[in-house]
Amino acid sequence: MSIEVVSLFAILFALLAGGLWIGLTLALTATLLLAMFRSIPLDKLLPQYAWNILTTQELLALPLFILMGELLFRTKLSRSLFQGLAPWAGLLPGRLLHVNVIGCTIFAAISGSSAATTQVIGRMSLNELLRRGYSRDIAIGSLAGAGTLGFLIPPSNIMIIYGVLGDVSILKLFTAGVLPGLLLAGTFMGWVMLHTTLNRTLVPEAEAKLALVPWRERFAALKDLAPALFLIACVLGSMYGGLATPSEAAAVGVLGAALVAWGQGSLSQQVMRDVVIGSVVTCSMIALIVLGASILGNAAAFLGIPQSVAAFVKSLGLSPFMLIVVLIGFYLVLGCFLDGFSMIVMTLPIVLPIVKASGFDEIWFGIFLVLAVEMAQITPPVGFNLFVIQGLTDDGLGYIARVTLPYLTIMVGFVLLLTLFPGIVTILPKLLYG
Amino acid sequence: MVSVLPAPPESLNAAAPAPLRILLDAIDRLGRLDGWIGGGCLLALTLLMLAEVATRLLSNFLPFFPPSMSIAWEYSSYLMAASFTFGAAMTLRVGGHIRVVLLLKNVPAPVRRALEILSAFAGFVFMAFLTSAMVKFAWGSFTRGQLSTASDTPLWFPQAVVTFGMLLLTLQFLARAIQAALGLPLEDHRMKASPVE
Amino acid sequence: ATASWDLSTVWPDGNFHTHNAKAFADAVKKQTDGGVNITVKAGGQLGFKGPEHLRAVRDGLVPLADVLNIQQVGDEPFMGVESIPFLAVSMDELKILHKYVRPEYDKVAERNNQKILYIVPWPTQYLHLKVKVAGVEGLKNIKIRVPDKNAVDMLNAVGMAPVMIPWGETIPALASGAVAGVSTSAVSGVDGKFWEFMKYIYPTNHVWSSQMVTVNLDSWKALSADQQKLVAGIAAKMEPDFWANSLKADVDSLNRLKEGGMEVVPVTDAMMTDIRARTAPLLEAFLKRVPAADKPVRAYLAEIKR
Numbered sequence: 001m002s003i004e005v006v007s008l009f010a011i012l013f014a015l016l017a018g019g020l021w022i023g024l025t026l027a028l029t030a031t032l033l034l035a036m037f038r039s040i041p042l043d044k045l046l047p048q049y050a051w052n053i054l055t056t057q058e059l060l061a062l063p064l065f066i067l068m069g070e071l072l073f074r075t076k077l078s079r080s081l082f083q084g085l086a087p088w089a090g091l092l093p094g095r096l097l098h099v100n101v102i103g104c105t106i107f108a109a110i111s112g113s114s115a116a117t118t119q120v121i122g123r124m125s126l127n128e129l130l131r132r133g134y135s136r137d138i139a140i141g142s143l144a145g146a147g148t149l150g151f152l153i154p155p156s157n158i159m160i161i162y163g164v165l166g167d168v169s170i171l172k173l174f175t176a177g178v179l180p181g182l183l184l185a186g187t188f189m190g191w192v193m194l195h196t197t198l199n200r201t202l203v204p205e206a207e208a209k210l211a212l213v214p215w216r217e218r219f220a221a222l223k224d225l226a227p228a229l230f231l232i233a234c235v236l237g238s239m240y241g242g243l244a245t246p247s248e249a250a251a252v253g254v255l256g257a258a259l260v261a262w263g264q265g266s267l268s269q270q271v272m273r274d275v276v277i278g279s280v281v282t283c284s285m286i287a288l289i290v291l292g293a294s295i296l297g298n299a300a301a302f303l304g305i306p307q308s309v310a311a312f313v314k315s316l317g318l319s320p321f322m323l324i325v326v327l328i329g330f331y332l333v334l335g336c337f338l339d340g341f342s343m344i345v346m347t348l349p350i351v352l353p354i355v356k357a358s359g360f361d362e363i364w365f366g367i368f369l370v371l372a373v374e375m376a377q378i379t380p381p382v383g384f385n386l387f388v389i390q391g392l393t394d395d396g397l398g399y400i401a402r403v404t405l406p407y408l409t410i411m412v413g414f415v416l417l418l419t420l421f422p423g424i425v426t427i428l429p430k431l432l433y434g
Numbered sequence: 435m436v437s438v439l440p441a442p443p444e445s446l447n448a449a450a451p452a453p454l455r456i457l458l459d460a461i462d463r464l465g466r467l468d469g470w471i472g473g474g475c476l477l478a479l480t481l482l483m484l485a486e487v488a489t490r491l492l493s494n495f496l497p498f499f500p501p502s503m504s505i506a507w508e509y510s511s512y513l514m515a516a517s518f519t520f521g522a523a524m525t526l527r528v529g530g531h532i533r534v535v536l537l538l539k540n541v542p543a544p545v546r547r548a549l550e551i552l553s554a555f556a557g558f559v560f561m562a563f564l565t566s567a568m569v570k571f572a573w574g575s576f577t578r579g580q581l582s583t584a585s586d587t588p589l590w591f592p593q594a595v596v597t598f599g600m601l602l603l604t605l606q607f608l609a610r611a612i613q614a615a616l617g618l619p620l621e622d623h624r625m626k627a628s629p630v631e
Numbered sequence: 632a633t634a635s636w637d638l639s640t641v642w643p644d645g646n647f648h649t650h651n652a653k654a655f656a657d658a659v660k661k662q663t664d665g666g667v668n669i670t671v672k673a674g675g676q677l678g679f680k681g682p683e684h685l686r687a688v689r690d691g692l693v694p695l696a697d698v699l700n701i702q703q704v705g706d707e708p709f710m711g712v713e714s715i716p717f718l719a720v721s722m723d724e725l726k727i728l729h730k731y732v733r734p735e736y737d738k739v740a741e742r743n744n745q746k747i748l749y750i751v752p753w754p755t756q757y758l759h760l761k762v763k764v765a766g767v768e769g770l771k772n773i774k775i776r777v778p779d780k781n782a783v784d785m786l787n788a789v790g791m792a793p794v795m796i797p798w799g800e801t802i803p804a805l806a807s808g809a810v811a812g813v814s815t816s817a818v819s820g821v822d823g824k825f826w827e828f829m830k831y832i833y834p835t836n837h838v839w840s841s842q843m844v845t846v847n848l849d850s851w852k853a854l855s856a857d858q859q860k861l862v863a864g865i866a867a868k869m870e871p872d873f874w875a876n877s878l879k880a881d882v883d884s885l886n887r888l889k890e891g892g893m894e895v896v897p898v899t900d901a902m903m904t905d906i907r908a909r910t911a912p913l914l915e916a917f918l919k920r921v922p923a924a925d926k927p928v929r930a931y932l933a934e935i936k937r
């Protein structure tokens with residue numbers, strides 16, 4: 001290992017363990033690395049980076065979705081969503097825990113980001129699940145896992161980045177994400193059912209009555225879903241109806257949420273104050289980490305660290321299946337420290353040709369990369385879904401990462417499944433676009 | 435708007451010697467204020483994006499509506515940057531920024547206090563460096579008359595706003611280092627949005 | 632002396648400008664016997680956005696960059712000269728234009744502590760649209776995605792409805808119909824797989840822009856005189872090939888767009904005359920705003936007898 005890599009790990013771990021805030025740790029590590037190994041005027045580089053990153057237009061949807069999540073959380077909307085879904089999710093073993101997965105799957109079709117999906121659904125479901133006495137481990141773990149679907153189910157920011165950089169059809173990528181996305185969501189639900197069936201204490205006993213609700217009431221409860229459906233119609237309608245780009249549609253979602261809240265009479269001054277302050281705290285928390293992660297990503301690009309590792313992988317001359325296995329490990333390690341964008345930008349020029357030469361389809365590899373980025377969202381110490389949940393519950397990072405581990409494991413297995421049956425990815429785009 | 439603001443809560447810096455206490459209280463007040471400025475920027479950017487969608491929609495029926503406000507995306511991104519930086523100081527004070535607390539939780543109190551002083555001081559030094567560099571950056575934009583490519587907007591103005599937000603975060607780190615050294619409470623959870631139920 | 636230089640570019644690996652840069656880097660490495668080692672860092676991975684490249688090289692943040700001239704107008708208004716509508720309508724005319732503006736570009740570069748190694752234009756520009764139109768009236772109020780203010784002004788003058796949104800939002804916006812056209816080169820059209828959303832290509836050829844690979848002067852001066860001569864010589868020697876690559880990229884890309892199912896609709900003389908008449912005032916407006924452009928542009932117009 002090169003001296004750069006060793007220094008990176010040493011500084012990063014020392015600062016993290018010492019309790020320095022994560023965003024600052026990443027930025028400071030990057031700064032120290034550049035000061036040690038490159039002679040770049042840092043007093044000119046850092047403000048340029050800071051200005052770039054903080055004004056990135058591709059980031060605009062995130063604060064908007066955070067605002068929307070806070071509005072839903074602090075008004076009657078989230079409660080009514082639960083009332084509508086509860087008698088239905090109550091039919092399955094694991095009961096309302098499925099609201100996490102189903103909610104994330106639906107919201108993933110609205111937003112292009114995993115962090116936004118986790119934030120919005122977490123805001124609506126976590127408190128309610130914990131209040132009802134569900135297992136904290138599964139409530140948090142399934143949210144962190146299912147929240148990553150934000151990238152796999154279209155629209156997807158990561159697919160757009162990969163499509164632009166890898167010269168691949170974004171439309172086909174979006175289409176290719178649908179089937180794996182639904183399958184992964186189904187797998188998560190399957191695991192929740194299995195886990196809660198094996199250990200009956202994870203779901204409060206009283207919830208069993210949810211399965212006994214008369215069907216008439218179950219259908220009657222659907223009317224409680226109306227506000228949520230209205231909201232989905234606002235975002236999806238403006239997006240697919242040609243009124244708004246995906247980021248602009250997020251603003252329409254905020255308007256829709258505000259209208260619903262106002263219509264339900266829950267927009268008091270106190271609520272409005274809490275919505276705004278709560279959003280600002282979450283936005284600033286995520287922004288500081290995005291800032292640090294992006295600066296570290298840029299520094300790593302200057303030092304050529306991911307490139308040299310990818311070149312090493314290339315030199316191994318592996319069989320196609322082993323190549324994917326090694327790449328999973330490679331991206332898992334990289335994903336512990338870098339954000340998805342940096343990961344893709346730096347490794348694509350080297351990895352994409354190797355993968356293509358091994359006979360993999362570029363659409364297929366796009367979905368592989370999306371899954372790699374999704375896993376990066378839930379691996380410590382730098383995992384944005386973990387941070388979002390920490391912002392929601394104040395639990396320790398280690399705890400959140402630990403209860404998310406089963407879902408990470410499922411995703412690794414899922415990638416191997418896609419490697420053995422690439423048709424899962426390629427069949428829909430082939431059917432639709434030839 | 436004023437009626438929404440809660441009365442300023444009792445100071446957590448009461449135990450500090452008088453001159454320091456005035457400084458710390460002032461930084462706390464600033465922290466509350468800039469949280470609200472950050473919130474205002476967030477709302478403004480939402481409205482700007484909505485206005486862009488509305489304009490594009492209305493221009494289909496009412497030809498005198500422009501098809502697009504060319505500044506919408508650009509200015510939204512400036513507002514986002516302002517919201518992020520202004521909110522950062524308040525977020526620090528309410529304990530909203532994320533860190534690994536494993537070690538902090540499991541060491542004896544004096545070590546913990548030393549680590550708290552060190553990390554706040556490191557935050558102060560880094561942010562002070564970044565802020566001073568940002569001052570030069572914005573000043574350079576001003577003296578060179580740098581304009582944005584999208585709308586010919588003088589860039590120094592939004593850059594100065596963001597720099598000011600960073601300065602507030604720098605001050606908040608300084609206050610935290612002092613508070614840690616004096617053994618005062620480091621976080622003020624009363625500023626946080628009230629939890630539901 | 633030996634030098635290890637990063638070259639920052641926002642364009643992805645597959646783009647012909649990036650291919651050019653890599654070919655240049657290879658030639659330099661070979662002919663300097665490894666003395667000057669250039670690593671092309673594509674896709675914006677070093678964290679600089681397009682409009683910042685002039686500044687980034689000036690401040691020594693990166694020794695080399697592929698700078699898109701028209702994106703630097705916020706720092707150096709002269710850099711927008713090629714984007715005056717219909718100033719040059721073919722690559723041959725552009726070559727003549729460069730004869731007059733290149734010395735000014737060099738001055739701008741020097742003022743910004745850098746030296747231009749070579750310049751390569753983007754291929755000709757097209758209007759990519761969902762609808763077929765016969766005349767300029769048909770273009771009225773069509774929502775079309777544009778990258779910057781200059782394009783907004785120009786297409787407003789034509790009577791279209793320019794919308795300025797990021798490239799990443801453009802594809803979904805095309806799919807949903809939020810915009811119904813894009814003004815860009817055929818190369819970018821292929822990057823965006825435009826045939827999935829649009830049917831018609833109009834070779835209007837309205838503006839130009841060029842990528843300039845520049846080197847920071849401090850880095851440059853660290854080379855020996857021989858090395859400087861060698862590297863500058865390689866750049867000068869390869870530049871015509873790079874221009875040919877640009878032309879070829881245009882032809883190839885247009886073919887790919889056609890293979891995808893798009894149709895190239897010839898712009899009638901009447902329509903072209905209308906468009907040019909409507910955008911004509913933008914020339915005087917530019918020369919008034921950027922006096923330094925007056926002399927070279929008028930000399931160019933005199934040479935091509937316009």
Ligand code: NA
Nearest residue numbers: 108150153155
């Ligand atoms: Na999504």
Ligand code: NA
Nearest residue numbers: 335376379382
């Ligand atoms: Na991670």
